[in-house]
Each structure stands twice: as C-alpha cells, then as structure tokens.
Amino acid sequence: MSIIAAIKNRNSNAFMSDREVDPDLIRQILDAAVCTPVHYRTDPWRFLVIRGAGRKKLGDVMAAHLAKGMSDPDSPKNIELRDKMRKKSFRAPVIIVAGAARTDCAKGLMVEDVASVSVSCQNILLAAEELGLSAFWRTGSLTYAEDTVQALGFDKDTALAGFIYLGYPAKEMPPKPRPTSEAFTRWMNE
Numbered sequence: 001m002s003i004i005a006a007i008k009n010r011n012s013n014a015f016m017s018d019r020e021v022d023p024d025l026i027r028q029i030l031d032a033a034v035c036t037p038v039h040y041r042t043d044p045w046r047f048l049v050i051r052g053a054g055r056k057k058l059g060d061v062m063a064a065h066l067a068k069g070m071s072d073p074d075s076p077k078n079i080e081l082r083d084k085m086r087k088k089s090f091r092a093p094v095i096i097v098a099g100a101a102r103t104d105c106a107k108g109l110m111v112e113d114v115a116s117v118s119v120s121c122q123n124i125l126l127a128a129e130e131l132g133l134s135a136f137w138r139t140g141s142l143t144y145a146e147d148t149v150q151a152l153g154f155d156k157d158t159a160l161a162g163f164i165y166l167g168y169p170a171k172e173m174p175p176k177p178r179p180t181s182e183a184f185t186r187w188m189n190e
C-alpha cells in the first residue's frame with residue numbers, strides 16, 4: 001500500500017472484534033510511531049500499551065475522572081453513568097496512550113514535542129491501516145487531567161496526546177468523502 005493510499009483510505013473504525021493483537025505487531029506499530037520529525041532530538045514519545053485485564057484499570061481511571069465532575073457521584077444515575085464509562089475501555093483489545101514527556105532540553109518547546117507525539121499518533125493510525133487493523137483516536141477532558149497522567153504511570157509533566165484504540169475490524173468502513181485542499185490553501189508565488 002502506498003503512503004498516500006493509506007492516508008486516503010484510513011478512517012476511524014470503532015467496530016472491532018475481541019481478537020487479540022499480537023504484541024509483536026504492536027511493537028511494529030510503535031516502532032513506526034517513533035519515526036517522527038522531532039526538534040532538538042528530545043525523544044519526547046512515551047507510550048502506555050493497555051491490553052487484557054489492564055483495560056479494567058483504565059476503565060477505573062476513566063470512571064474516577066468522571067466522578068470528579070459529579071456533585072453526587074453515588075446517586076443511582078451517576079453510578080450507572082460511571083459503570084457505562086468503565087466499559088468504554090473494553091471497546092478495543094488494545095489501547096495505546098501517547099504522551100509527550102517534558103524533557104530537560106533547554107531549547108526544547110513543549111508545543112513542538114506535543115506536535116511530534118501527535119505525528120506519532122497519525123503514524124500509529126497509518127501503520128494500523130497498512131496492517132489491516134481498525135483504529136480510532138480519542139481524547140476528552142480525561143486526557144488533560146493531571147490525575148490521569150499520574151494514575152497511568154506517566155511522569156508528572158507529561159502531556160497526553162490521546163488514546164488510540166486498536167483491534168481487528170468487526171466491520172469494514174466504507175471510504176469517507178474527503179475535502180480537497182483548495183479551500184484551505186493560499187499560495188504565495190511572488
């Protein structure tokens with residue numbers, strides 16, 4: 001598959017089977033993930049791979065984050081909402097949490113390291129496309145909460161870029177109509 005074909009064919013697909021993804025395949029995807037442009041060679045990429053029973057821990061972190069925004073987390077309705085949230089971590093057999101570490105490079109800019117890690121997220125999506133896996137990228141307020149960073153074992157100052165859900169497709173998604181660049185582009189030729 002050409003790179004441009006992978007870019008154009010890729011789309012988010014949340015329909016995934018329970019089939020396990022081989023850890024070696026995940027390693028192959030992550031090796032592609034770290035092939036990003038990166039300023040000052042800060043090597044900011046940090047990944048947490050969550051699989052199997054590890055997903056319960058993620059579900060607990062998600063539910064605890066939700067509870068923080070509730071005035072009465074133990075009301076029957078809110079218990080139900082938290083249970084629903086807990087189940088979201090089981091939407092895929094693998095979840096990769098991608099973060100940008102705060103490095104001690106004096107010249108390094110966090111915004112550039114986060115950009116590099118965001119590129120690694122796209123690399124994950126494209127590698128998944130080539131390998132016949134489904135994938136989708138999620139964030140939400142959970143991603144930007146200090147508690148989440150620490151609960152998932154990242155260093156305190158890590159900026160999370162997202163949660164990438166991965167698995168084998170249970171259903172193929174039809175290609176999406178995509179815009180052309182014309183409407184978003186200005187050219188300065190002289």
Ligand SMILES: Cc1cc2nc3c(=O)[nH]c(=O)nc-3n(C[C@H](O)[C@H](O)[C@H](O)COP(=O)(O)O)c2cc1C
Nearest residue numbers: 010011012013118136137138139140141161162176
């Ligand atoms: C940084 C980032 C965070 C995102 N977070 C969410 C999210 O939390 N929930 C959601 O429904 N879509 C989210 N999206 C959008 C989806 O990942 C997806 O790109 C979008 O639904 C368009 O579908 P496509 O990937 O098939 O083009 C996010 C996208 C990016 C780039």
